[in-house]
Amino acid sequence: MRDDQTEMSEDDERPPADPAAETSNKSRSCIDFGEFHSPFPDQVLENVLENVLFFLTSRRDRNALSLVCKSWYRAEAYTRSELFIGNCYAVSPRRATERFRRVRSVVLKGKPRFADFNLMPPNWGAHFLPWVTAMASAYPWLEKVYLKRMSVTDEDLALLARSFPGFKELTLVCCDGFGTSGLAVVASKCRQLRVLDLIEDEVNDDEVDWISYFPETGTCLESLMFDCVECPINFDELEKLVARSPSLKKLRLNRYVSVGQLFSLMMRAPQLTHLGTGSFSPSELVPQGDQEPDYGFAFATCRSLVCLSGFREVIPDYLPAIHPVCANLTSLNFSYANINAEQLKSIICHCHKLQIFWVLDSVCDEGLQAVAATCKELRELRVFPIDAREDGEGPVSEVGLQAISEGCKKLQSILYFCQRMTNAAVIAMSKNCPDLVVFRLCIMGRHRPDHITGEPMDEGFGAIVMNCKKLTRLAISGLLTDTAFSYIGTYGKLVRTLSVAFAGDSDMGLKYVLEGCPRLQKLEIRDSPFGDLALRSGLHHYYNMRFLWMSSCRLSRQGCQEIAQAMPRLVVEVIRDGSEEAANDSVEILYMYRSLEGPREDAPNFVTIL
């Protein structure tokens, strides 16, 4: 499910040290071209290095390597084929394309994550256009583009489709601004397309039958994901497409595909490894009394399935059909399936190999207990709320969390929405799951304490940073005092991403974190009482960060101005959130990031760059 994305995030693992790079060190001292007319030693070195660097893919290693000397910088620039831009405004397209000349794959990330929750006014920026324009001339051999939270238009997609004859992979995550007409152009013009993955995008319905635009003679498609496309799909064309795509391994359908249609597709593509089921219920017009096909048979036929998702509009009667594949599943996404504990149990009891599991809290603590009992290999768990309100019912609690911690000791990543929690359960998880890299707990009621002791949640989160030595990503919630932040600053030495909401007492909270966490790169804070003093305490660190977001805190224009003046390579954006009162000095949204380019020229009028 997110197996592709994990490569793209910052949290990629470093490969073992490249022995070839060390060899080139040695060769430097061995070269002696005395009698022959030969290129300068530096040139030879560069040639050698280039050949070696061809194999070096880790961008961290490459970044380090490029700092050794000019010659190494050049060699590295010449051989980097995968370009990762974590913030599209940190560097300009021109600068990037001038330094790296032979890029085949680009990752571009735009808006900050809090934009997903309507905290950022629309049309803030992150346009793909300047990038695709620059790349169209600079990288004719471009093969892969991965965009996250960018604004992409149909014209941008058309330009992409026209400009790169060898284009192979397009992945759009949380993007918007385009529609089915853009997809149609990509489908028809990118004849070598292997991957078209649309993940949580907002896609306009231009009423274009985009699925019919793929090459008629057969495609190279390996992955086609369009579960987020909220427009009806031409099923006949889809079926034909699947039939002429022999390499198709990953297919995620949208909710306009019924379970009967799914059956038909599965029978045509038994080689599928990843399947998103679309709506797991019959279409509108099912003949009464008609024998429905044996959907279990379709699942039995797709023996290679390891990843299942979808189940939109599920009618739970149909769930047992997936039994044949449960034993092999490594990834299961039920997070759109409104099922209860009983319904889950009958499935999950077979899923011994499950490593990634996303689910709705409709399964209750009881459902999570069943997961804990069976899924001993679980690495990643996400529990989403079916009722995302502060004062909802809250069918899961510390009971579920405790059970998971006891049953799933290999857990590395957790996202857990709940209405009530205790420090004890969080502490238990910190001890039972030492491999935790990502811990995100969202207690939906703001400022909610431990519901048994009435105490703040400081101790729980403190235990997490203390005991989980590999932790790089943390999201905190509930009633939290500055103490929680002092724990994070003291123990959270590897933390790279921190999300804070409605937490802390004073400037000290933020100060602890900015002074204590040397690896901090992404800090997003909302509705917390941190002001200018706290902001100032991070001056030593802001160039090391990708961004800082603070909304509805206690910042003043003056305070932000000081930062802007002290740090010329920082772009300090003060964003007005649409409300009228721009009069006073307080800052609604601060978004600041390091950049080589200075203030961007495409800022809308509600953005002031200090």
Add this chain to the structure above:
Amino acid sequence: MSLDTMKNSPESDDTGMNFKDTELTLGLPGDARPSTMTGGKSCTKRGYSDTVDLNLGTSSGEPLGKTDAADKSVTDASDAGKLPEAKAQVVGWPPVRLFRKKALKSCTYVKVAVDGAPYLRKVDLEMYASYQELLRALEEMFTCFTICRNYLDESKLMDPVKGTEYVPTYEDKEGDWMLVGDVPWKMFVESCKRIRLMKSSEAIGLAPRTPPNCSSTS
């Protein structure tokens, strides 16, 4: 899809802000209520507190027999038990993406069968706020029907051409077939597994309508 036109939720999807939710008055679980609902913590979609939903704007319209009256009284009681600090909803909190919120809005589908009709339909019960809305939707779905009311104030669907009357029935969680309209709307949404529009003539064996506070479905 006709269902989409039926969407009647007053919640504003686009901004992710659910101001209407602030009108909700929720008591804590366990508050005494003149309730038709038995206690019983259930691991199903909604707890009782969600049944008292002032949010769903429109019709308490025409009362559906005694049921709506019971609904109303429950509503009134919860008004009295209003918590002083009903929190206003905050933008972007809890942090759930709009796509997910929208997707989860329609996830309570049940099949609808009509005796003698060639096709099954399916409806999303959460699209509707009351029995009236559901019946109207069914009426539109099976366009030969019109809703009619008899002197007992029971709602039925009638095919005026053939003159047959259909009674909406549903199968609940326990596998019992009940008359639609017996229990408070929210309870119905939670317990309904499938709907069948049964010919009146065949509906004779069904449990007679019971006054709400004797209902024992969980």
